[in-house]
Amino acid sequence: MEYIGEWMLHDMEEVGSTNDEVKKLSANITGEKVIISAQRQINGRGRRGRSWIGLDGNLFFSQGLECNLNAIGAMVFISTLSLWRTIQDFNPLLKVELKWPNDVLVNNKKVSGMLLEKGEGDYLIIGIGVNIKISPKLVSMLYPCTSLAEEGVDTDRISFLQSYIENFNSYYAIWEQKGFEQIKTEWLSHAKGLKSEIIVHLDNEDISGIFTGIDENGSLLLTTEHGIKKIYAGDVFYPQRKQVVNE
Numbered sequence: 001m002e003y004i005g006e007w008m009l010h011d012m013e014e015v016g017s018t019n020d021e022v023k024k025l026s027a028n029i030t031g032e033k034v035i036i037s038a039q040r041q042i043n044g045r046g047r048r049g050r051s052w053i054g055l056d057g058n059l060f061f062s063q064g065l066e067c068n069l070n071a072i073g074a075m076v077f078i079s080t081l082s083l084w085r086t087i088q089d090f091n092p093l094l095k096v097e098l099k100w101p102n103d104v105l106v107n108n109k110k111v112s113g114m115l116l117e118k119g120e121g122d123y124l125i126i127g128i129g130v131n132i133k134i135s136p137k138l139v140s141m142l143y144p145c146t147s148l149a150e151e152g153v154d155t156d157r158i159s160f161l162q163s164y165i166e167n168f169n170s171y172y173a174i175w176e177q178k179g180f181e182q183i184k185t186e187w188l189s190h191a192k193g194l195k196s197e198i199i200v201h202l203d204n205e206d207i208s209g210i211f212t213g214i215d216e217n218g219s220l221l222l223t224t225e226h227g228i229k230k231i232y233a234g235d236v237f238y239p240q241r242k243q244v245v246n247e
């Protein structure tokens with residue numbers, strides 16, 4: 001067990017899911033901020049019942065922190081903004097964008113995903129996977145993926161985690177001092193597809209409209225022909241623009 005600032009870090013050799021490990025831990029602690037990371041994750045879970053493939057050299061970790069129910073929305077944006085900042089700091093010229101609600105894209109491909117779950121008591125679990133060295137290449141992938149190594153960023157999982165936590169602490173402090181509005185404005189300035197047409201896959205339908213922003217709880221605001229719709233959960237896609245070729 002070691003500490004990164006006030007975060008107690010436990011780097012395990014192999015786990016089913018780091019989220020499950022933090023969930024177990026949260027039954028026996030109060031107040032502490034904990035992180036469990038793993039060298040191998042064999043049963044990683046993704047959003048909306050999907051799985052997360054655990055390839056060697058990549059980063060799998062979960063943060064556990066006590067969090068008021070009303071602040072959960074803010075945590076998503078604090079975490080993804082911190083991932084954005086960590087990657088962008090490695091190479092300020094890289095195209096790093098945020099995809100609602102909690103993916104990070106590098107050169108239009110997904111490099112990181114997040115699964116938020118509730119632990120015991122007031123514990124919130126923020127589970128994050130970052131493709132550091134390699135990305136899954138399956139035809140069945142919902143969205144094209146990449147890794148930092150494939151995009152020319154040379155780092156390792158623990159160095160990345162340490163920088164991420166520093167950034168998380170800074171954005172958390174901004175949120176405490178200035179509130180969600182400040183976080184939201186910065187998040188939107190890095191969001192892919194703002195003010196453009198997007199398609200959102202919901203459980204039973206797809207809806208398209210103009211991505212006009214997020215509300216105070218982090219819901220996506222979509223302007224459709226039937227008015228503004230608030231989306232609480234879904235998968236965002238960007239329509240392919242047809243290329244005009246002059247011959």
Ligand code: BTN
Pocket residue numbers: 016017018019020041043044045046047048050052059060061062112113114115127128129130
């Ligand atoms: C997604 O994009 O669908 C979310 C993926 C979240 C994966 C991470 S890896 C660490 C943590 N443990 C899990 O089982 N899932 C999250």
